[in-house]
Amino acid sequence: MSEYSLVAAVLSVVLALACYVLAFAAVRVGGRQRAGMALSRAGAGGGTVTETATPRQGTNAFATYGTLLTYLAVGFLTAALIFRTIYTGHGPFANMYEFSVAFAWGALAMYAYFERRYRQRSLGLIALPIALALLLYAIGIGAENHPLVPALQNNLLLTVHVAVAIVAYGSFTVAFASALLFLSPWRRGLPSHELLDEISYKSVVVGYPFLTLTIVLGAVWAQTAWGSYWTWDPKETASLVTWLIYGSYLHARVVRGWRGERAALLLLLGFAATLFTYFGNLFFGGLHSYSGLGNP
Amino acid sequence: MSQSVRTPTLRRAEPDLGDDLGSGLAISPTALGERLWRFFISMQTGLVLILALAVLGLIGTLLVQAPAGLSADQQAYSAWLDALRPKYGGWTGVFDALGFFSIFTSVWFKGIVVLLTTSILSCSVNRAPHLWKQAVHPRTRMSESFYERTPLGATIDAAGTAEEAASEVRVALAARGFRTMRGADAEAGTVGVYADKNRWGPFGTVIAHLSLVSILIGALVGGATGFRNENLAVAVGSTVDVGYGTGLAVNAKSFSDSYYTDGSPSDYSSELVLYRDGKQVAAQTIRVNEPLRYGGVSFYQSFFGAAAAMKVTDPQGKVVFQQGVPLVWSSNDGKRRVGQVDLTDQGLTAYVIGAASGEVDPEIRPGQMMIEVYRSASQGTPIASQIMTQAQPVTIAGLGFTFERERQFTGLIVASDPGAVFIWLGSALLVGGIALVFFFPHRRAWARIRPGTRGSIVQLGAVGRHDVTFESEFRRLVDEMAIALAEPPTA
Ligand code: HEM
Numbered sequence: 001m002s003e004y005s006l007v008a009a010v011l012s013v014v015l016a017l018a019c020y021v022l023a024f025a026a027v028r029v030g031g032r033q034r035a036g037m038a039l040s041r042a043g044a045g046g047g048t049v050t051e052t053a054t055p056r057q058g059t060n061a062f063a064t065y066g067t068l069l070t071y072l073a074v075g076f077l078t079a080a081l082i083f084r085t086i087y088t089g090h091g092p093f094a095n096m097y098e099f100s101v102a103f104a105w106g107a108l109a110m111y112a113y114f115e116r117r118y119r120q121r122s123l124g125l126i127a128l129p130i131a132l133a134l135l136l137y138a139i140g141i142g143a144e145n146h147p148l149v150p151a152l153q154n155n156l157l158l159t160v161h162v163a164v165a166i167v168a169y170g171s172f173t174v175a176f177a178s179a180l181l182f183l184s185p186w187r188r189g190l191p192s193h194e195l196l197d198e199i200s201y202k203s204v205v206v207g208y209p210f211l212t213l214t215i216v217l218g219a220v221w222a223q224t225a226w227g228s229y230w231t232w233d234p235k236e237t238a239s240l241v242t243w244l245i246y247g248s249y250l251h252a253r254v255v256r257g258w259r260g261e262r263a264a265l266l267l268l269l270g271f272a273a274t275l276f277t278y279f280g281n282l283f284f285g286g287l288h289s290y291s292g293l294g295n296p
Numbered sequence: 297m298s299q300s301v302r303t304p305t306l307r308r309a310e311p312d313l314g315d316d317l318g319s320g321l322a323i324s325p326t327a328l329g330e331r332l333w334r335f336f337i338s339m340q341t342g343l344v345l346i347l348a349l350a351v352l353g354l355i356g357t358l359l360v361q362a363p364a365g366l367s368a369d370q371q372a373y374s375a376w377l378d379a380l381r382p383k384y385g386g387w388t389g390v391f392d393a394l395g396f397f398s399i400f401t402s403v404w405f406k407g408i409v410v411l412l413t414t415s416i417l418s419c420s421v422n423r424a425p426h427l428w429k430q431a432v433h434p435r436t437r438m439s440e441s442f443y444e445r446t447p448l449g450a451t452i453d454a455a456g457t458a459e460e461a462a463s464e465v466r467v468a469l470a471a472r473g474f475r476t477m478r479g480a481d482a483e484a485g486t487v488g489v490y491a492d493k494n495r496w497g498p499f500g501t502v503i504a505h506l507s508l509v510s511i512l513i514g515a516l517v518g519g520a521t522g523f524r525n526e527n528l529a530v531a532v533g534s535t536v537d538v539g540y541g542t543g544l545a546v547n548a549k550s551f552s553d554s555y556y557t558d559g560s561p562s563d564y565s566s567e568l569v570l571y572r573d574g575k576q577v578a579a580q581t582i583r584v585n586e587p588l589r590y591g592g593v594s595f596y597q598s599f600f601g602a603a604a605a606m607k608v609t610d611p612q613g614k615v616v617f618q619q620g621v622p623l624v625w626s627s628n629d630g631k632r633r634v635g636q637v638d639l640t641d642q643g644l645t646a647y648v649i650g651a652a653s654g655e656v657d658p659e660i661r662p663g664q665m666m667i668e669v670y671r672s673a674s675q676g677t678p679i680a681s682q683i684m685t686q687a688q689p690v691t692i693a694g695l696g697f698t699f700e701r702e703r704q705f706t707g708l709i710v711a712s713d714p715g716a717v718f719i720w721l722g723s724a725l726l727v728g729g730i731a732l733v734f735f736f737p738h739r740r741a742w743a744r745i746r747p748g749t750r751g752s753i754v755q756l757g758a759v760g761r762h763d764v765t766f767e768s769e770f771r772r773l774v775d776e777m778a779i780a781l782a783e784p785p786t787a
Contacts, residue, residue, distance in 0.1 A: 146560060149560060212726060212727055212730055219719070226709060227524070227596040229713075230515075241354050244346050244353065248346040
């Protein structure tokens with residue numbers, strides 16, 4: 001069941017992406033108002049009275065379908081994760097397959113949330129391919145299911161640890177998408193710099209507390225399993241680096257020379273660090289290599 | 297009714313920060329002190345320090361780090377470095393000289409942590425008085441130009457008098473969860489209103505900053521007063537002193553390991569009994585994730601292996617040693633396991649050697665152990681090396697050595713960290729502080745109501761930190777007020 005849901009999710013993402021691309025193409029060819037890629041002010045909550053009154057006429061059908069398909073993909077992925085959890089008896093934290101599906105879920109769900117809030121579908125042009133890549137990666141490595149080694153048998157703590165991490169990673173994917181659009185030299189059909197800057201900030205505002213909590217919960221787990229809350233294990237250290245980069249971003253926004261472009265660059269760096277942390281277990285080794293304990 | 301609303305084209309209010317820097321405290325004992333103070337409260341400094349710490353962290357993840365304590369052993373450390381040379385080539389020496397292989401104990405790391413902590417503390421001290429003033433004695437009156445220039449502003453015509461309109465404005469604000477108060481009047485006839493929400497939210501930054509200091513204190517206290525032994529092997533049936541001045545001794549009553557059908561481990565557990573000065577003080581079965589805690593000392597299940605229950609008697613037949621010997625070392629080829637028996641009074645050291653599990657050893661057959669006895673001072677050649685068959689004593693140097701039976705040993709991590717409370721306190725404050733700043737954003741609004749040709753005119757202005765949510769809330773607020781103000785009060 002989990003696999004079927006996953007495949008359905010992949011198809012939905014592919015179709016959603018196709019819709020967004022078509023809609024975006026229509027924007028670039030036609031006028032941005034008509035295509036609905038950027039219903040920039042209407043309903044975004046920031047419009048003036050007259051702007052709010054602007055009817056949603058002319059919203060490109062592709063754009064609407066894209067949104068619906070994105071929701072559908074989130075639904076399928078949610079189902080995939082639930083079925084998987086029922087099948088394995090634990091949360092999606094035991095291997096890269098489970099974690100990649102969860103990351104993709106986070107990226108899609110956070111994208112859907114920010115799309116609803118800001119009505120900026122162009123973000124999907126970046127967020128969706130990232131989610132798709134994660135899903136294809138998951139399918140590529142396959143859904144093996146090994147029983148949990150003792151250190152990982154801390155179901156509640158680890159499930160929360162991963163759930164919280166997923167929200168953080170998903171938010172950072174959105175922040176990355178809008179930072180990339182911010183830095184894009186082609187502006188036609190894209191949201192304004194100010195709006196992109198705000199979307200980035202808001203997504204970090206969601207992601208940063210969650211990343212902080214992820215790290216703290218990781219420390220709690222390390223303390224109960226190994227008696228040491230911090231061991232400078234490469235994965236821990238990498239997540240600390242990620243945390244520091246997003247921390248510097250938050251502070252950078254109130255320093256004059258660091259606003260705008262430099263802040264956006266910090267977000268690209270932050271997302272690079274996020275991916276590095278995420279794929280880190282593949283080459284770090286260490287406690288997070290999921291090897292568990294053995295003879296000395 | 298006429299209503300005009302101005303909301304920004306997503307131009308955010310300038311954070312009211314820059315102009316306040318340095319205004320919190322006027323500490324200037326000397327010009328140098330002043331310069332230092334300015335340096336530490338500068339956000340530019342903070343940014344550079346945070347990023348520098350990130351760079352060190354990156355080095356720490358990319359380069360192999362030396363195991364803790366290894367650098368104390370010159371020989372072992374250079375052997376460890378040599379093993380790295382193929383990987384890093386000529387850079388090995390450079391990295392080593394720069395301390396990159398122990399980056400988290402290097403001067404770079406310590407220096408940056410000290411500077412960053414100073415900076416964080418300075419920023420908080422600098423900013424806190426300002427936040428306090430904003431929360432407790434807010435500025436309740438804004439100038440005319442504020443209303444003209446604020447990105448969130450509106451002008452509404454009201455039917456009632458200025459006083460009536462002011463109370464409607466306050467009701468509408470209160471309905472949205474604002475605390476409202478009468479603002480200082482500008483000139484006769486005008487009425488001011490001030491309203492705010494989440495006025496303690498900004499203290500989240502101060503809490504988050506101080507929490508980092510708590511975490512640092514925790515790390516320092518832990519480093520200075522805690523201990524950690526990752527290799528306490530206790531053979532089943534034996535009692536071993538914990539050491540570190542704890543007066544504790546731990547006995548392993550049993551150990552069990554279980555596996556899934558595919559051979560991967562599913563559970564390790566040890567039944568431990570803890571003694572202090574010979575008296576039992578605690579007993580518990582520990583597992584991975586379920587340590588035994590007693591008086592600030594925790595025992596974690598970590599590893600396990602084979603042990604040999606040994607008895608040593610002197611020529612008079614008196615027992616000088618009787619304990620399980622954990623075979624904690626592995627021979628270089630991995631085929632044998634080795635444990636050590638110190639017979640200090642006799643000036644001897646004995647090694648008990650067994651075949652590693654799953655290995656067929658031509659010399660040491662099942663039910664047998666090999667024993668090698670050395671004079672403690674001279675490591676060179678053993679006095680004797682003999683095979684022991686279970687329960688049959690062999691005599692070496694006048695002593696009788698008996699391999700009584702095979703056992704298992706359980707490997708424990710024993711740790712005590714008095715700094716941990718500061719770590720968890722700091723972590724909770726960090727998460728709480730960050731959540732407070734971000735999820736309870738400080739919001740302020742001002743109104744100025746003056747008599748108009750008919751009724752009164754309400755000018756409204758707000759400051760919220762750059763966000764769409766507040767803009768839409770503000771717009772709804774204005775709509776609600778406009779409706780309420782359109783009707784003259786009936787009561
Ligand atoms: C790793 C270390 C640090 C952490 C985790 C941290 C955390 C935070 C957080 C979560 C905020 C709220 C950000 C926002 O509202 O967007 C904040 C704000 C602030 N931080 Fe830090 N901080 C750190 C280091 C520093 C340093 C070194 C300084 C001083 C140079 C500093 C000065 C400030 C100031 C002045 C604010 C308020 C900014 C405003 O009012 O918008 N912080 N900090």
